[in-house]
Amino acid sequence: MTEPLLEARNIYKRFGGVHALENVTFRLDAGEVVALAGDNGAGKSTLIKIISGVFPPDEGELRYQGEPVALGNPQDARRRGIETIYQDLALADNLDVGANIFLGREPMRRVFGVPVMDRRRMRAEAAHALEALDIGLDRLDRPVRALSGGQRQCIAIGRAIHWNARVLIMDEPTAALGVPEQRRVIALIRSLKLSGVGVIFISHNLADIFDVSDRIVVLRRGVNVGERPTREANADEIVRLMVGG
Amino acid sequence: MSVAMAEVAKPRHAAWSAWLAAGRAWLFLGALVIGFELWSRLSFGATFIFNASNVRSIAVFATAPLLLAIGQTFVIISGGIDLSVGFTMGLAAVVASQVMNGTSGTLGDFGSLLAGVAAAGLVAVVPGVVNGLLIARLRVPPFIGTLGMYGVARGVAYLVAGGTTVPVDNRILSFLGNGTIGAVPVVVLVTALAMLGLHYLLSQTRFGQYVYAIGGSRQASLRAGIDVGGVTVRLYILSALSAAVGGVLYAGRFSAGAAQAGEPLLLDSIAAVVIGGASLFGGSGTLVGTLIGALIVAVIQYGLVFINVEPFWQFVAVGVVIIISVLVDQSQRKSGGRVDD
Ligand SMILES: Nc1ncnc2c1ncn2[C@@H]1O[C@H](COP(=O)(O)OP(=O)(O)O)[C@@H](O)[C@H]1O
Ligand SMILES: [Mg+2]
Numbered sequence: 001m002t003e004p005l006l007e008a009r010n011i012y013k014r015f016g017g018v019h020a021l022e023n024v025t026f027r028l029d030a031g032e033v034v035a036l037a038g039d040n041g042a043g044k045s046t047l048i049k050i051i052s053g054v055f056p057p058d059e060g061e062l063r064y065q066g067e068p069v070a071l072g073n074p075q076d077a078r079r080r081g082i083e084t085i086y087q088d089l090a091l092a093d094n095l096d097v098g099a100n101i102f103l104g105r106e107p108m109r110r111v112f113g114v115p116v117m118d119r120r121r122m123r124a125e126a127a128h129a130l131e132a133l134d135i136g137l138d139r140l141d142r143p144v145r146a147l148s149g150g151q152r153q154c155i156a157i158g159r160a161i162h163w164n165a166r167v168l169i170m171d172e173p174t175a176a177l178g179v180p181e182q183r184r185v186i187a188l189i190r191s192l193k194l195s196g197v198g199v200i201f202i203s204h205n206l207a208d209i210f211d212v213s214d215r216i217v218v219l220r221r222g223v224n225v226g227e228r229p230t231r232e233a234n235a236d237e238i239v240r241l242m243v244g245g
Numbered sequence: 246m247s248v249a250m251a252e253v254a255k256p257r258h259a260a261w262s263a264w265l266a267a268g269r270a271w272l273f274l275g276a277l278v279i280g281f282e283l284w285s286r287l288s289f290g291a292t293f294i295f296n297a298s299n300v301r302s303i304a305v306f307a308t309a310p311l312l313l314a315i316g317q318t319f320v321i322i323s324g325g326i327d328l329s330v331g332f333t334m335g336l337a338a339v340v341a342s343q344v345m346n347g348t349s350g351t352l353g354d355f356g357s358l359l360a361g362v363a364a365a366g367l368v369a370v371v372p373g374v375v376n377g378l379l380i381a382r383l384r385v386p387p388f389i390g391t392l393g394m395y396g397v398a399r400g401v402a403y404l405v406a407g408g409t410t411v412p413v414d415n416r417i418l419s420f421l422g423n424g425t426i427g428a429v430p431v432v433v434l435v436t437a438l439a440m441l442g443l444h445y446l447l448s449q450t451r452f453g454q455y456v457y458a459i460g461g462s463r464q465a466s467l468r469a470g471i472d473v474g475g476v477t478v479r480l481y482i483l484s485a486l487s488a489a490v491g492g493v494l495y496a497g498r499f500s501a502g503a504a505q506a507g508e509p510l511l512l513d514s515i516a517a518v519v520i521g522g523a524s525l526f527g528g529s530g531t532l533v534g535t536l537i538g539a540l541i542v543a544v545i546q547y548g549l550v551f552i553n554v555e556p557f558w559q560f561v562a563v564g565v566v567i568i569i570s571v572l573v574d575q576s577q578r579k580s581g582g583r584v585d586d
Binding site for chain 1: 460465
């Protein structure tokens with residue numbers, strides 16, 4: 001068995017008396033899409049917060065690209081290529097697509113020795129980055145406010161990939177979107193998979209889960225109660241695992 | 246559908262859109278000038294705008310609120326507001342005058358001017374830093390934090406001035422305040438230089454980009470690794486320093502520092518920014534817009550004097566224009582697609 005891209009071993013996390021995670025083990029391979037399923041309060045968000053550096057586990061080990069890692073904070077995780085897309089918090093609405101993709105890392109050029117921001121390059125590279133992911137946008141020079149929720153989601157994902165994210169974590173990526181927009185995001189997840197990115201996504205939508213994931217991991221009350229390759233799973237079984245009994 | 250490269254090959258667009266965004270303000274300025282011109286011709290048979298002395302007066306009129314408005318533009322784009330600039334300006338004017346008076350014997354005109362300018366800058370940094378820390382670190386709403394600083398700066402300015410105005414006699418300072426180079430008043434040149442430098446800072450540098458980003462979404466800026474707190478503190482320092490420049494020029498123009506020097510200018514400076522197209526919700530605005538906004542305020546004020554309207558109507562007019570500008574901004578946000586909460 002090859003070394004997984006990311007692995008969480010025997011993770012425990014308590015909040016006061018609540019055991020949010022109990023001895024949870026989780027792995028993700030490169031180019032794999034794992035759906036994290038479970039009822040409210042099952043511990044899904046807690047698990048991805050540990051993986052994305054929001055807080056450390058009480059016990060257990062996190063391994064990334066074959067090495068144990070301690071993630072001090074989300075910036076730390078992002079620097080290593082573990083990127084989390086939060087619903088609608090990722091983009092500055094008033095800036096255009098290029099400015100958003102380069103936010104915090106703007107390229108500069110010199111005009112008569114004076115440094116100025118290289119907007120032309122930001123826009124051109126943004127165009128290439130989005131094209132490579134087959135994200136179609138007819139204009140890149142407008143504030144992203146003018147774009148739809150799905151397009152914005154795609155740009156946030158495109159930015160993460162452009163900056164070399166190897167693991168992409170999405171909490172309910174399609175929840176706030178209309179059906180055509182959901183398709184767009186699902187299609188994007190498929191193309192990420194082809195380029196070797198590992199994707200973890202939380203969803204309540206079984207259709208999405210079965211549509212795009214390779215493996216389904218079910219949490220219940222902080223425990224990993226079952227994992228199935230999506231090909232071999234059926235919806236009834238997953239629901240039974242989620243609710244117990 | 247894929248990315249049209251034709252769009253990518255239009256790098257000038259951003260520069261043009263800055264001017265177009267100020268389009269409404271241009272129209273308003275044009276309408277005002279035409280209005281005053283007609284009134285002036287019909288009532289007195291004289292021209293209003295084709296008169297070099299009127300144009301020069303309007304330009305000089307515009308400089309004082311414009312200097313405050315430069316810093317205010319950055320602050321408002323970031324989603325904040327700085328109510329303390331008027332009294333920071335007064336404090337700087339008073340301190341500069343006191344220091345120049347105290348040092349002119351030993352340092353001469355030029356040396357004491359430098360000392361006065363340095364003192365004005367240093368004393369202005371204090372309210373700037375305190376505002377910035379209150380807002381960035383302690384998360385005090387900008388409106389309240391800078392209103393508190395308004396009171397503090399006001400009190401300290403009157404204390405430093407001993408409750409009166411501080412006359413100052415410095416030939417170089419007077420030249421800065423009242424001299425001309427060619428036909429152009431020195432205050433206009435100084436203000437134009439400040440505008441150019443800060444237009445560069447706002448539109449071409451990362452700092453400027455982060456000001457817009459923070460105004461658009463503080464969360465997204467934080468997540469992009471931007472030092473939001475540091476940028477915010479520097480913003481309020483910038484605002485205070487632009488008020489200090491205003492204070493020194495005021496002392497030059499009137500050969501005196503006064504604690505209340507900037508009091509009426511707070512309204513004018515905020516008016517210039519919002520008339521110029523900046524949104525009080527943050528995230529948009531340009532210094533080109535602010536320049537036009539300041540000219541609009543100056544034309545209203547000077548024009549009303551020119552056609553013999555009682556000067557107190559100036560406050561009414563500027564106040565009404567602010568309110569209308571904000572209403573227009575709000576209605577555009579409602580009709581312009583998504584609005585974030
Ligand atoms: N910061 C926190 N403080 C206290 N309890 C928490 C905190 N975060 C999560 N919990 C608790 O941990 C359990 C798992 O929560 P969560 O991971 O958010 O579940 P899910 O995302 O699957 O709905 C819940 O009982 C929740 O109340
Ligand atoms: Mg959750």
